[in-house]
Amino acid sequence: MRVLAAMSGGVDSAVAAARAVAAGHEVVGVHLALSAKPGTLRTGARGCCTVEDAHDARRAADVLGIPFYVWDFAERFTEEVIEDFVAEYAAGRTPNPCLRCNEKIKFEALLDKAVALGFDAVCTGHYAQLSVVDGRPELRRSVDEGKDQSYVLASLTSDQLRHAMFPLGDTVKEQVRAEAEQRGLSVADKPDSHDICFIPDGDTRGFLSDRLGERDGLLVDDETGAVLGRHTGVHGFTVGQRKGLGIDAPAGDGRPRYVLALEPVSGTVRVGAAEKLAVTGITATHPVVPVMWHGPVECVAQVRAHGGTAPAVAELIGDEVLVSLREPLRGVAPGQAVVLYRPDQAGDLVLGSATIATTR
Template identity: 75%
Template sequence: MRVLAAMSGGVDSAVAAARAVAEGHDVTGVHLALSAKPGTLRTGSRGCCTIEDSHDARRAADVLGIPFYIWDLAERFTEDVVDDFVAEYSAGRTPNPCMRCNEKIKFAALLDKAIALGFDAVCTGHYARLSIVDGVPELRRSADADKDQSYVLATLTEEQLRHSMFPLGGSTKPAVREEAAARGLSVAEKPDSHDICFIPDGDTRGFLRSKIGERPGKLVDDATGAVLGEHAGVHGFTIGQRHGLGIDTPAPDGRPRYVLALEPVSGTVRVGSAERLEVTSITGSRATWPSGRPLAEPTECVVQVRAHGGLAPAVAEVAGDSLEIRLREPLRGVAPGQTAVLYSPSPSGDVVLGAATITATARTP
């Protein structure tokens, strides 16, 4: 097959490309330039898509002996990922930019262009397992539970998955680093990137303030309606947040307060006890199905609402344009804007059934 290997400049994508070459595919490497003003150097393990990363990707391609190109997708990335991130926070929602990047950039813009150029598949360094079962794609958790990225790939469509390759799905990170060293790849010990790539200093609140400005509002006790303080904008908070609330007086029972709800129109941030964070049902929209087959009936599953954690057994069913999820166990810190990913129930519990963007939550009184 003709394979386009997305090479970020990190160890995972380099080894994924190497494995594609070793399997006999006709591989071409491509690095995505996603920043209009890339820095010349990373800051430790923070950030990605810098000039340094593009150089690392090119050196890896040279070692593998494959053609290498840089594609400028900075404008598309800004519109589909960065601007979306800001708009979602401004509306009181909590997006996952990595999920949006996979959906809109790596497996929409990149894959569409690859197919148009005659490539059969796009290869990435994601930790997830992908196979064809009874003629349809099956996306599963990776063998390395700590590195599993099936959650951020769950919004991909059946057609996108048919043209995708994830060579690292059966490997652990230490094994990947060892392989990189054995292959003579200089990125073998390069630190993993973390946090949000377009906020390399990790100051999300400061980034949003620079984009949105200040929109003062009230901090309100959800149980009593009492005004506890003021804030500079709902975009500075997320559901489940405990620290940095700016409340001087302790709760009457002395226990911590948490952000329970964000109301961007009125500028109200509602806070209360941890127990009031618990939700028992989730409503989602824009559902996607890796197999191309929506749920036909209420289905037992495991729902995950964050990239790392936030799991609970549940029953999910399609209701019109919505996905309704009834939790068997309450979850805390579930926020509109996050993605609910459905997995098959135990004992396997690792097959992605579908995903949807959370639009509302509720709790049993």
């Protein structure tokens, strides 16, 4: 097959490309330039948008002996990921930019271009297992549960998955680093990326304030309605947040307060006790269902990229997914994705995903 290897400049994508070469595929490496001003990002940033990352990807391609290109997707990334991120926070929701990037950049914009150029698949260094059963692709958790990235890939459609390759799904991270060293790849010891790539200093609140400005509002006790303080924008908060609320006086019972709800129209941030964060039901929209299922289905629901799982019963009704949690989850925020898994011996199978609209 002709394979386009997306090479971020990290160890995972380099080893994934190496495995595609070793499997006998005709491989071409490509690095996505996602920042309009890559020189402004901090040197050595643990992201995937710096000039240094592009150089690392090129060196890895040279070692593998494959052609290498840099494709400028900065404008598309700004529109589909950064502007969406800002708009979601302004609306009082909590987005996942990595999920959005996979959906709109790596497996829509990049894949569309790859297919148009005659490539059969896009190869990435994501930790997830992918197989084809009865002609349909099935996405499962990685063998390395600690690195599993099936959650941020769960919004991919069946057609996108048919053109995807995840060579690292059967491997744990330590083995990947050892293999990189054996292959002579200089990124073998490169740290993993942890930051949102377009917020390299990690100051999400500051990033949003620069773009949205100050939108004054009130911090209100959810139980009594008492005004506890003021803030400069609901975009500085997310459901489940405890620190940085700006409330001087402790609660009457001495327990900490958490963000319970955001009301962007009125600018109100409602806070209260931890037990009020417990969610037993979720209504989600814009479902993506790569595996067909009907009626209520027993599954495991996950609401965050790492953690936030509970046994559940889910039902697909029109363009909504109704999820009843058998165990309550805390800090479930509108805008997040809920991903549904069916445990099996081959690894937890992704049944589908949807965007959380409301909770109960």
